[in-house]
Amino acid sequence: MLDIKDFSIFENHSSFDFKGLLLKILSYWKWFLVSLIIAFTIAYQVNIRKEKVYGMQTLISIKEESNPFFTSNTSLVFNWGGISDQVNGITTILQSRSHNELVVDKLQYYIDYLTMGKYNLIDSYGEVPFYVDIDKSRGQLANTLIKIKFVSENVYEIHIPFESNSVSLINYSENSYSNTAVQPIEFVKRYKVGEQISLPFLNWKLQINDNPGSYKGNEYFVRFNDFDGTVSRYRGINVGADDKGGSILTLSMQGTNKARLVEYLNSTVKMLIKIQLDAKNQFATNTIKFIDSTLVAMESQLKQTGNELKSFRKDKNIYEIEGGGTKVADKMLDFDVEKDQVTRKITYYNSLKAYLNNSVDYSRLPAPSVAGIEDPNIVANISKLIALSTQRSEMAYAVKSDKIFKDFDNQMQAVKSVLLENIASAKSSLLYDLSLVNAKLGEAESTAKRLPEEQQELLKIKRKYDLNDNIYTTFLQKRNEAEIVKASNLSDIHFIDPAKDIGGGLVGPKTSVNYILALFLGVLIPLFFILAIFFINNSIQNTEDVTKLSQIPIIGIIGVNKEGVNLAVFEKPKSALSEAFRAIRSSLQFLYKKQQVTGSKTLMITSSISGEGKTFCSINIATVFALSEKKTVIVGLDLRKPRLADEFNLTNKTGVVNYLIKQNSLEEITNSTKVPNLDVILSGPIPPNPSELILSDAMRELIDELKQKYDYIILDTPPVGLVSDALELSQYSDVTLYIVRQNYTKKDMITLLNTRVKRGELNNASIVLNGYENKAKYGSTYGYGYGNYSNGYLDEEKKPNSVKAFLNKLTKK
Structure with a gap:
């Protein structure tokens, strides 16, 4: 049962009893034990089902x-x-x-x-x-x-x-x-x-x-x-x-x-x-592709000029024809080769300029060496442009930042601008060289025109063949160079330690983490529920709740009745529960003495609502007075919902109502009980006008007559929180006991009691806390009394200690 006192840390006290708080929290050990068992079971099941993780x-x-x-x-x-x-x-x-x-x-x-x-x-x-x-x-x-x-x-x-x-x-x-x-x-x-x-x-x-x-x-x-x-x-x-x-x-x-x-x-x-x-190898690969496509065309032209030369030499004395034009032919071949080199460079620059202006992917640019260009600025810029283009295409699949792409685009644009300026400068120089070569070639051609017609024809065919053969040989050389470079290139990335399973490598699952988490959750979850119950529970839990809400004194504390009988004092006279009622009897006698009440004494017992143990307390308080050889009577004045008859196995046919309507006398409505010196007067049949009967003069006559016959008169009245009958009966009582039940009576009812007392509607009121249980602090079943020090004095049934019995068995073995 939840005890709000367990959370005294939240109250404004001058001193804090940490040891007491710890003991009170431990009173809910069953909650924590069940929670921990569930949490560790779940953690174990999760751990055994997890696959091992390796790194x-x-x-x-x-x-x-x-x-x-x-x-x-x-x-x-x-x-x-x-x-x-x-x-x-x-x-x-x-x-x-x-x-x-x-x-x-x-x-x-x-x-x-x-x-x-x-x-x-x-x-x-x-x-x-x-x-x-x-x-x-x-x-x-x-x-x-x-x-x-x-x-x-x-x-x-x-x-x-x-x-x-x-x-x-x-x-x-x-x-x-x-x-x-x-x-x-x-x-x-x-x-x-x-x-x-x-x-x-x-x-x-x-x-x-x-x-x-x-x-x-x-x-x-x-x-x-x-x-x-x-x-x-x-x-x-x-x-x-x-x-x-x-x-x-x-x-x-x-x-x-x-x-x-x-x-x-x-x-x-x-x-x-x-x-x-x-x-x-991109440069080499691009160069090889370019050269292969060029060689196909050159091979066709070389074959064609070879056939022409073969046809011309047929049926002719080729040595006589060649003799006069050999020097001119060699000179013209040199000029043709020089012109082809310059023309090839200009063509490459034109193609490169068009490619730069019309394309955005520069990774397939052929190397400048295919055209015989060795300008370090152009070679370096083309290499850098290819590198940037390759990197950008690779990052397009992994990087989503537009800023990074803009940086690459800006770098490539800058390189491209410099490269275009280099091309323009190189072309102007090549065009000048081309004009010089053309002039020299023109002079050589003029000299060749003076030769005989057959020599001129042979010179023309051979000139074309030698030029194609020279170009073809040059391209083959460049291709071989590219193949050598490609075959001999080494990657910049090298294995130091390849991945290998040499055993071990286990990195998970981390079962200890799950068990630690289970420990925390196993403690925190029940604690959370306890706190939740504390905040939503508005019922009285302990004496501190009562004393904070009211100045009315607490006259006694009654523990939980676990015997199942309402005549607890009579059935178990040596129990702690009986001692609690005897303590109340002592306090009542002190109050009567303080108020100088002599002779017969009356006690009214009431509560806020039904179910707070009002009748139970009435019976047992009356019993402790009767067992002290005082003539005692319990008067059942709850005319609307009578319960007293069931407690004594009586029939509620005649009672107070019959007396108040002048139908029966006091002797006729009085019932003796098995408790010596204790009589009981039932309420009788339920009347249509209970309030009017209580206010009648017959009620005063009943009380006066009872005072002449009994030492103690216990008035069992209806709850004041529901009807006003008890307030009308307050005038006949010397002391009023207001029953409050732990974890049942709402705190608002104490405020209502304060109002009743302040108005004078209840006389000499005191509070009894019923059904109280606080295992943590006192170690007994209901926790108001002696705890472990009651051995030999209180007749309590001892429960076997299963843990102790188990340890004893182990020692015996």
């Missing part, structure tokens, strides 16, 4: 590797912007959606391989004896468990429980969803290992791994998950810089399957190395 990591370094075959002539250089920029870029790439899409797609981590554990499904990737080779271009059953049972080593059985008429399919090649109709039954069918399955909802080949072990009769589960959802989970990879060096990165992940973590960490680094190396 794996890999260590990589970033070191800018220079190409040992790079020379100033190749001009095939690619720079990511230094180590610092590479670290930031790598961190972004590793957590980007596009990068993780590539890794997840390569490893097919959207497929779950599961086994049934004791409490739930367990991710058994790397432990199952098989894998499924799916057809990505066709739909697979999405987000549904597919049970696989191996009937034999080469035959397996598929179980799919369909619950509706349609199922969702996922197409991994297009990353799209669709639906297909099925029958709402369990699909069961057998297939051979390696057999192609082509169903509307499933398309795969199941293959057995190397060294699968024993798997006949075992059951496994396969599930196809959402591709984007799977990628989102793996984007949570943690990338941290090592304190010892800014160019060293630690990649770590946590999960329930170590094999998955190890393979993913190593694969994501390998994918990063490939991406970085491809970007580093």
Whole structure:
């Protein structure tokens, strides 16, 4: 039972009894015990159902590797912007959606391989004896468990429980969803290992791994998950810089399957190395593509001019024809080659200018070396532009900040502006060189016109052939240079410690945290309810509540009646409950003496409402007076709702009402009881006008007649909070006892009592606290009296101490 006194910390006291408060809180130990048992049971069940969480990591370094075959002539250089920029870029790439899409797609981590554990499904990737080779271009059953049972080593059985008429399919090649109709039954069918399955909802080949072990009769589960959802989970990879060096990165992940973590960490680094190396080879790759397309055209022209030269030499003395024009031909070839070089540079600049003005993706620009351009400003700016364009395209999948993109765009615009100025300056110089070459070539052509006609024709054909052959040879040389550079490029990313399962790595679940949480909740939840009850409970709980609300003295405290009999004093005269009523008797005698009441004494017992123990107290107070050899009578004056007859096993046929209406005499309405010296007068039949009868002169005559016959007259009256009968009877009483019941009487009723006393409606009023229980403070069943010091004096039934008995048994063993 809640005792508001337990929360005395909230009251305004001059001193605080912490020990008392602690003992009072401990009185509700059953609440806390039950709460703690429930909380720890839940924590235990949660802990045993949680899968173990492991942490794996890999260590990589970033070191800018220079190409040992790079020379100033190749001009095939690619720079990511230094180590610092590479670290930031790598961190972004590793957590980007596009990068993780590539890794997840390569490893097919959207497929779950599961086994049934004791409490739930367990991710058994790397432990199952098989894998499924799916057809990505066709739909697979999405987000549904597919049970696989191996009937034999080469035959397996598929179980799919369909619950509706349609199922969702996922197409991994297009990353799209669709639906297909099925029958709402369990699909069961057998297939051979390696057999192609082509169903509307499933398309795969199941293959057995190397060294699968024993798997006949075992059951496994396969599930196809959402591709984007799977990628989102793996984007949570943690990338941290090592304190010892800014160019060293630690990649770590946590999960329930170590094999998955190890393979993913190593694969994501390998994918990063490939991406970085491809970007580093971008110049070489673009150059090779450009040269390959040019060589195709040049090869056709070279073949055509070769055929012309062959046709011309047929049936002619070629040595006589060549003899006179060899010097002129060599001179013209030199001028043609020089002119081709200048023209090629101008053409490259024109194409580059048009590309810069009309495109926004500069990652496919060919190297300037394909046109023989070695201007360091142009080479460096093109390299920087390609690097910025590549970085921007990579960050587009991971970064959503417009400011970062604007910064990249501003940098590329600045580089592009400088590059356009470089192009304009270089072109003006080349146009001047071209005019000089054309002048020299014109002089050589004039000299050639003086030669014989056949020599001129041969010179013309050979000149074209030699030029094409020279250009073809030059492009082949440039292509070889690009291939060498591409083959010899090294990635800037290197493994220091690849991820590896060497045992351990367990990081969770943290079961101790759950048990600590259970401890806190197990204590706080009942405490919260106790506080809640305190704030919403408006009933009297202890003597402090009464003394704070009223100046009326408390004459006694009655404990809880656990015997089940209302004649508690008579049935258990040595009980603590009996002693409580004897204490009230002593206090009443003091009050009578103080008021100088002699002869017969009257006592009116009332309360606020019905159910507060008014009749119970009347009977037992009367009993203690009777047992002290005083002639005592209880008068049942609750004419509206009489209960006194039931307590003495009497019939309420005649009583006070019969006397007041002059129907019976006092002797006729008086009933003797089994308690010596105690008589009882019942209320009698319920009258239509109880208030009028109480106000009649017959009531005074009844009291006067009782005073002549009895030492103590106990008036059991109706509650004053409901009717006014008790107020009318107050004039006949020497002392009034107002019964207040713990955890039942409302505090507002005490305020009403104060008003009654202040108006003089109740005489010599005192309060009795009934049904009081405070186990924490006193250690007894109702807590007002002697506690453990009552042994041998109070006749209380001792309850066996189960804990003590258990300890005794252990000692005996």
